[in-house]
Amino acid sequence: MTEFKLKDLLEIKNGRDYKHLSEGDIPVYGSGGLMRYVDESLYQGESILLPRKGTLSNIQYVNESFWTVDTIYYSIIDKSKTEPYYLYRYLTLLDLEHLNSGTGVPSMTFGAYYDIPIKLPNLSTQKQIAKVLSDLDAKIEVNNNINQELEAMAKTLYDYWFVQFDFPDVNGNPYKSSGGAMVFNEALKREIPEGWGDGVFEDVANIIGGSTPSKADSANFTTEDGIPWITPKDLSNNKGKKYITRGEYDVTEQGIKKSSLKLMPSGTVLLSSRAPIGYLAIARETVTTNQGFKSFEPKSYFTSEFLYYQIKNKIPLIEARSGGSTFKEVSASTLKTIKIITPPEKVIKIYQTTAKPIFNKQNLLEKENQKLSELRDWLLPMLMNGQVTVGAMKSNYEGSGLGLVAEDNTKYGEK
Known part of the structure; x- marks a missing residue:
């Protein structure tokens, strides 16, 4: 050196x-x-x-x-x-x-x-290390670009079906554009397909709030092996991603019991309801949240893939109707004033055959990027101080696409 x-x-x-x-x-x-x-x-x-x-x-x-x-x-x-x-x-x-x-x-x-x-180190070694790290970053960037394209596809699909009403009719043709029967809905103040209904968010999801265990008792929180506890700050740090696994802190069983936190299953759509309003993510596994959320657990035949964009499209209206003297906050009563469209079960089921694979692919690429980032950040200090050499890594990871891969079940940085 x-x-x-x-x-x-x-x-x-x-x-x-x-x-x-x-x-x-x-x-x-x-x-x-x-x-x-x-x-x-x-x-x-x-x-x-x-x-x-x-x-x-x-x-x-x-x-x-x-x-x-x-x-x-x-x-x-x-x-x-x-x-x-x-x-x-x-x-x-x-x-x-x-x-x-x-x-x-x-x-x-x-x-x-x-x-x-x-x-x-010498310039040659610097270049070798830079190549390893930049290859990992390049793979992450490729995945991000794919996910951006998938996001555009998913949003277009939702709008095509549930905003423009050009879902496939019985003959596979665009419903509204092909003359499908439309009726005026008084609650929504617009025409909707015959047989569709209206409602509020409570009709399609269980709406769940969160809370914060006492931070004076350190036994309420842990940084690992607890139940994920999500805050709006965590969603801010998760910006650009559709799914979230955990935040900065987990809560312990004690913390859950003492604050009456509700466990929300994977697939729950999390909406930050204050400071600020409008961050959105889908829970990848069972989570809890603080009080800065209104979370939507799909019920009946409704799905995360449908709810995600239904909520996203209504965020400007939700924010406009939110109140608060110090800062705006979404209340349960606010959500009851937001009218939404409720398609029949058969339409949701057909929508899922196309939407679900897109969401699954986005989830897979986000998880892969998380592992690649963990691998890069784990390798970085060891490469810099000489604990690991590029030559040793190449022999260990020979034959992989990048010369390196992130293993699914490995927690990098743990002993």
Whole structure:
């Protein structure tokens, strides 16, 4: 290993205001991430973006033309000394909070970054390690792109069937477009297919609230091997995913009993009902939640796949009708004012034959990405400090698609 200061490896540059630029296809980054797209770039090529103000832990890597605003620095990297992606991953392992120079908003100066000590292996080893890590990231990105396409398909399918009413008729033709009988529904104030009904969410799901066990008693919570306890913050961290397994904390049997928490089965649709309203996810296994939720357990012949988009489509209306003096909150009485359409059982069953496989594939890809992320994060510090070598990994994982795979039943990082 050779010791450097960060100033030996890159040159830091200030971001600039973008408001004078027009819309385009060049990404603009701030300390919080991607902001918008413009028609000019500030820099082209590989760069590590270092927060100047705000979230100091959000170090970003880019390898394209880009623009940065003044809350984040970009860098010009000396590729004769370091492999950019390797250095990026190295920096993500560091705790930079102690370097904060701001009295209010967290801030970092050129000098604070430049004085960070860095220990690097030779350039060839850096490139080998970067290849392993970037392959894992590339696989995750491929899965994310597939899931985005699947999400568009699932949403289009729902809208086609339950908004436009062009589900297949008895002859396999689009119902409404082919002249299927429609009747005006007074409650919904619109025409719906003959034989369909209206109702409220209580007609299609058991609506369940949550609670918080006393945090004064540490025996109410655990970080593993308890029952998942979900908060709106957990759904915020889960943004971009359709399913959730667990949050930051689990609750113990004691915590469940003392706070009368209700266990909700897999397939329950979780809706954050305050601070903020509108985060949505499907429980992958049995869960509990805090009081910031209204959760929908499908009943009768209704399904998670139907409820998910029925709720999602109503979120703007739910939020508009929510009350509260300090912050808005969705109450049980609010939900009773929201009128919904109730298709007959035979339509839901046919819908499921197409919708369920799409949801299952999304769930599978999300779980695979979780394992790949765990594997990457488990390997990262060991690769960086030399505990594991790329050569050893290749011999252990020879023949797999990436040179590495994430095992389904392995909890990386556990002894």
